[in-house]
Amino acid sequence: MCNALTDDELEFLTRAAQRVSLAPGTVFVEEGEKASYFYNINQGNVRLFKSLPDGRRQITGFAGPGYFLGLAAGENNAFSAEAMDHVKLCRFSRASLMAVFEELPVLERKLLDVAMHELVLAQQQMLLLGRKTAIERIASFLLAWAERLEICPAGRLPAPNAVMKLPLSRTDLADYLGLTIETVSRSLSQLKRDGIIDIPNIHEIILTRPRALSEIAEAAV
Amino acid sequence: MCNALTDDELEFLTRAAQRVSLAPGTVFVEEGEKASYFYNINQGNVRLFKSLPDGRRQITGFAGPGYFLGLAAGENNAFSAEAMDHVKLCRFSRASLMAVFEELPVLERKLLDVAMHELVLAQQQMLLLGRKTAIERIASFLLAWAERLEICPAGRLPAPNAVMKLPLSRTDLADYLGLTIETVSRSLSQLKRDGIIDIPNIHEIILTRPRALSEIAEAAV
DNA sequence: CGACCCATTGACGGTGGTCAAGGGCTGTGG
DNA sequence: CCACAGCCCTTGACCACCGTCAATGGGTCG
Known part of the structure; x- marks a missing residue:
């Protein structure tokens, strides 16, 4: 859940990144928008959610420092993300991530691990939501x-x-x-x-x- | 959802694999067991599910030909899998998969894509189960x-x-x-x-x- | 033809949603 | 320092959707 990358890897990664600071309540990822960026949270907490047109909302997860954000996306984002408090994060484009992979292939493995862990949590949550x-x-x-x-x-x-x-x-x-x-x-x-x-x-x-x-x-x- | 790999890649991959044939109803992945294998389905359909001790069951997905199975697992499997009809699949150990990655790095990227797509589907399902x-x-x-x-x-x-x-x-x-x-x-x-x-x-x-x-x-x- | 399984339909009840009132905490302004 | 407003949480009363239990129907296989 928390930081799956070493400090060295993070440092390398964030060299290609923009640093962003967000006020509480800022929605910085919109469901359905083109998925241009990945994010790594440095400070603060974020909620990830999906909404229905009539306002019903399902929070699909919470993300804190070290969390890697943006995996649940194809062409477009599958979720929205909102800062819960004052948030600092690194943002980098999908293109630059691919470039980083060339330099640091181990990152790809790690991201796969992160994604797999997310899947485990998602299935747990499906059991909870469907049957408990x-x-x-x-x-x-x-x-x-x-x-x-x-x-x-x-x-x-x-x-x-x-x-x-x-x-x-x-x-x-x-x-x-x-x-x-x-x-x-x-x-x-x-x-x-x-x-x-x-x-x-x-x-x-x-x-x-x-x-x-x-x-x-x-x-x- | 269906085959994310080209025939060539699949052919390379399955060289390291065991071919297995399953009768309908066979449970070939047990939730909580040590996650030793990945699977690629060649024929037939599979249901993935989690259960509670009192028998309540949540199906987390269905898998058909070309589907890559076993991503939602850390040390242990997060789910069980059961053949819905006559199933043929390729099974290979996690270790051999790592070896294949060395030979065919593009596979790793593809698996990450598959995992990301699974995450999108999982979040959709969470919205459905929680709010619809x-x-x-x-x-x-x-x-x-x-x-x-x-x-x-x-x-x-x-x-x-x-x-x-x-x-x-x-x-x-x-x-x-x-x-x-x-x-x-x-x-x-x-x-x-x-x-x-x-x-x-x-x-x-x-x-x-x-x-x-x-x-x-x-x-x- | 009959047995069996699964799906459908109906009657009823319970868990959790809706609506509404009241309480507690915090921050602001007199 | 107190008063008050505003927000969120809690609690209660009521209700509806969906689950439970049970009977019936339909399709398939022996």
Whole structure:
């Protein structure tokens, strides 16, 4: 999820790049537009999403520092991207990326790895969106987020009572999990009532009983 | 979606491969197992899916001849794969693939293209699963399937009254679209009642009014 | 012809969406 | 320093879409 490239490779890569700084809320990739650029995020966070004409929105992922952006695109972008806070990133054209590949073939391998990992995450999310209940989605998300923050190694559970920052609005959460903000709120409240998590404030969650969370997330029988 | 490699490249590639023949229903990739192989399908069709312990299933895609299989995997497979009919495929170890890359670097670029295209499809499916209603999912699927069968060019609508083979069971359809077979059936019936499609038999659909279908699929306002 | 499987249709119920009111936090201005 | 506005979150009441359960229909194969 985070930086898949070494500092050296990044340095080489960004030599061909433009540095860009974005205010919160800036939409810098528009779904359907010609896909001209790749991006590498240096600072800040970005949400990736698709929309329907009537305003329904599905967030397909979040991207933080080190994240490589622009893989889900053919001729045109398959998604939009919006800065969640103050974002700094490197932008380079698809053409210059091809040139970089000539110089640094290992990059191509790495990008393939990144793309493959994205695919793994996408399939996980499809299972979540297609087949899990509201509370299972919330539980799955909380554990996935803990892994992302490296509160625990991939595939392991966080320690009981681990504290986790959650710098997302309920709206973002809902649009990511295919729910409404009300359902997100209710599900979090239920987990709290059941003593599985605690919510000291809106942007912090304590994973009181990660094991119980995991049993809900994986629909253990 | 279909063959992204030229015949020459395929021929080179398959020199390092084992040829395998599978009976219908054979599960030849198991989610969670060590990801040892890549596959290229020569004949027949395959469904890719993820499951929950209680039996809920999400089909993440279908793969036909020419399809390259095994990208959504890190250490372990992120999905299972099952032969839908009699399948012939080439199987080669990840190690030998790396060796092939040395000989034929263009393959690596092509695989990256394939992975990127898969990502585009995955994001489309996330929007469908997270935010579309039952009938919108069915409409979207029918149009996507028409593109897949090359009844129409990508991004264009099929001609009115185009006839389409649909060699999927209602169960497969339901598990792909995150619905139940009853809801799939009811939605198809409704589209038929509304004169938008016709269903001469279970495995054939006539796209009577593709424009109307598209307006439903894209939630046109 | 009958058995079996799958799809369709109907009746009913539940999960989650919609609509609306209330609460808490933050920032601003008097 | 307090008051108030505005925003977001929470909670409640109600409702609708879709899932569940069950009966029926149709096609295929023995």
